[in-house]
Amino acid sequence: MQQQVKSYLFSTQDFSKLTSTPDLHHLRFVLGYENGIIKIDAAGVNAAGKEINRINSKVLFATSNQDKLIDLNEVTVDLSRKRTAVLNKHLLSPKTAFTGIKAWEEKLSKVQDLNEVTSYDGLRIRHYALETEVITSIINKAGIEKVGLFLGLNSEGKMTTILVGLDKGNNIKKVSATSKIVDGVYDFTEPSPPYTGDDD
Secondary structure: OHHHEEEEEEEHHHHHHHHOOOOOOEEEEEEEEEOOEEEEEEEEEOOOOOEEEEEEOEEEEHHHOOOHHHHHHOOEEOOOOOOOHHHHHHEOOHHHHHHHHHHHHHHHOOOOOHHHHOEEOOEEOOEEEEOHHHHHHHHOOOOOOEEEEEEEEOOOOOEEEEEEEEOOOOOEOEOOOOOOEEOOEEOOOEEEOOOOOOOO
């Protein structure tokens, strides 16, 4: 059941290979459905909008990561750190991310049909597009072993993807062991539909 899914894990090694693919233009997080659970793969896409490579995520269920998400509500992002315009566009407050993830979990507990929460104006969301730079920024940080993709609700109440760097124990990676600062939490991927700029 989707209610038991906590996040989707991508290894930094897999992402490193994917982001090194020749002719890569951007990434897509592609949604699928199996046994009542949303499946998410990451695909590399060329400038013509064609998929050229793909990696799978590992589904992390709630029982194996029950309390670690609370960290998102207790950390901040260092806004004084210089970032590119692309990274700034996707940067999300950890507390906003936590609120969005909790809102998603609450919504899931009230619906029977996944179509209701995975559609945009009646059309099922097929994938989310994202610039490669966001992922390379996450995976190139020391101590990050995985990228955790969490589903959440955005400010419009629509399903979105929230990306966080995790250590080998699936903990949210902070800048140091005693720090309350994370390098970045990212959102604002473009769902298709309604966005169709990179469609096949």
